[in-house]
Amino acid sequence: MTTRISKPGQNRSFMQGVSGTNLGFAKEHNLRAVIDAVRRHDALTRAEITRITGLSAQTISNLVGELEARGLLVAGAPQKAKRGQPARPYSLNPNGGYSIGIQVDYQMALATLVNLSGQECHQIKKQIARPSPNDGVIILSEIIDRLLIESDVARERVFGVGVAIPGPFCVSGPTGIGPGWVEFPVAERLSERSGLPVIVENDANAAAIAERLHGAGRNNDNFIYIFIGMGLGAGLFINGQIYRGLRGAAGEIGHIIVEPGGKICECGNRGCLERYVSLRAAYEAIGEAEDDPDSLAKLEQRLNDNDPAVKAWLKDAAEKLRMGILALESTLDPEAVFIGGLLPSKLAEALMAELLPPLPSVTTLQGSGQGSGEPHIQLGRSAPSAPAQGAASVPIFNEFNPGPT
């Protein structure tokens, strides 16, 4: 695994707490900064990287050389645009490495192998039925093995495995996979079995990372990705990093109250946002069973049929979601808000159409700072397989992101 940037002895993050730093961390950071710059711009010459990073041309020459030797960067044809020596543009080598993303819920495991550019190479789907954590780990490691064999990718070329699990880990209940999963050390066990680094992430954060790495949030360091699943959560990007909060529960926006005295929620309060904006709320509104795997297809069909119950739900959900977004924008003043999740894209589009225009907020004030007044609520990636795609981007993000801004 010569492509690893982080050295074994230096596994703490570049700067954490009041810890000091040294040359090794600095170099690691600079390598990541180079990769990150190239990713954001698709392709960059050494000279351009020099300007962007503020490092010396010599340093960049060395770092780019090293990354090229490792197979992470590839040079394109020299550009003879202006005077001077023609520059070679470097870009990410799509096949410089691979990553595996797995999406698990109580009825299904979906695994995908992607390359460095986020392109999907192979996918495996398997029905499960609330397995125990031990059985789950075995099932997942078998899926990983199959994925590698069928796609003919060597295990050493895989950066890691990302596992997306619904909701915050500290809360069990109907959003989870099954009994016993909350306390179980999934990452450690699956890592032992598979021989690969494993990172467990909640579905909202995983989807947000994918949006950041390969999607519309590619150039945003501060945005909110609202994940509409069975419940409602958000991935918060703050200073280029996922913000998790003290208990890993940051982004649990489903429990913002949008209707005082409204529908009762299992959290103990009334009128929580996710009681109105979620697949579960949609099923409730249109009278489909929430634990029926076919409900999603029925919902989509009824949308296509212009079913009035679906339309009414959309209208109400959009009204409530506007208030939730206002709370988030007032609090975090983000660059953008992406709406995505498990919804089929047609449904997400319909919700989006109902949602706009948003309520006036700090982000829409005219004549204030940079970027104000611009459209900032956008449709993010939304698909029933979004968490798997997201999970696959987690190991890549972890390996390459240069740390807080």
Add this chain to the structure above:
Amino acid sequence: MTTRISKPGQNRSFMQGVSGTNLGFAKEHNLRAVIDAVRRHDALTRAEITRITGLSAQTISNLVGELEARGLLVAGAPQKAKRGQPARPYSLNPNGGYSIGIQVDYQMALATLVNLSGQECHQIKKQIARPSPNDGVIILSEIIDRLLIESDVARERVFGVGVAIPGPFCVSGPTGIGPGWVEFPVAERLSERSGLPVIVENDANAAAIAERLHGAGRNNDNFIYIFIGMGLGAGLFINGQIYRGLRGAAGEIGHIIVEPGGKICECGNRGCLERYVSLRAAYEAIGEAEDDPDSLAKLEQRLNDNDPAVKAWLKDAAEKLRMGILALESTLDPEAVFIGGLLPSKLAEALMAELLPPLPSVTTLQGSGQGSGEPHIQLGRSAPSAPAQGAASVPIFNEFNPGPT
């Protein structure tokens, strides 16, 4: 000014965007890390700093020696507790430097000189009446001059001047100082006139920084400080840094909707939090004029007299604030929420008493992650002069904080 840690040629922050890093930045970071560690623990020996920062003993020896030579750290008496050479505990030298904080609103300027430990050395208060920005800068620089002369502190020993201004800068309106202040480059002009670095900060952020540096948030890297002033705002500490958002409007929590269809707000929406929780809301509820400087004293008096209008306002405000706090906690999962601002401490205490217990949220769930279930809503510093104290801590924080966690 030999006490400056940041070197002139290296004025960009330690890590920003995708920029690279080098030895100079690393050293700067390490110096800050040492100071920060000492501040958090009151006093530390070189050996303890070595363990905390993870740097080598030799490096710490060098850094501490340098900081001692600069007068920022002072050694205490050797401790002969255990075997081995007795260690000398180092602590911040309170008189290693000074900082000036200025609080300005439309009717008053309040300036305070504090030392490195946050102790107030001298204070000057001056009535003003909606001055033009140009006049304002002259008035402020004269106050700075007087402060230094009367307290006999040399200008070179002052790290900088913090200016606290109400509300977000991008919004004018009644919370501002006067016409023309929004676009005016206060910091640059006052810096030119006074010969000192000047940082302008909104009152909520300034108060949050004070809470972090010298108050109950001293060991918290992730907390929310809710500032109740004429309006309502919050300072967000995320990963040890103030989070400002894209337009500097992060923390504008006054415009979270807590009562759909409620009181109309100048932002264009209805039922915004600050229409219920703010001095202006209190004055409205008890029938005092909001632009009368004596209203605050009257409010305090009527609280002491058990006035039913005040009690009713407190009850309603607390109910609304609980919902606002729930939204913040659901979004950010903070370590703590401090309530403070311009309220006299008795009033703040009364509000706090009404506020508890909070609504159930991710931070109060039993049996989940670390720190859950603990009391986390606390009374922060609250006083009519809180912004000045806060402003004074801004330059110190800027000079000494080691950057994102």
Add this chain to the structure above:
DNA sequence: ATTTATTAATTCAATTTGATTTAATTAATA
């Protein structure tokens, strides 16, 4: 059309900075 100047990208060699390593010193306790 040929030559010369200019510019831009890149690299080589030497230098500098600052953290680490290794070993020594100091001052306490058991």
Add this chain to the structure above:
DNA sequence: TATTAATTAAATCAAATTGAATTAATAAAT
């Protein structure tokens, strides 16, 4: 006296910077 903990001196090492050189293109001048 042996041991232990704190600290420091000297040597070493890693990585970025500096300044000069090299390469290859276009632009301008002849």
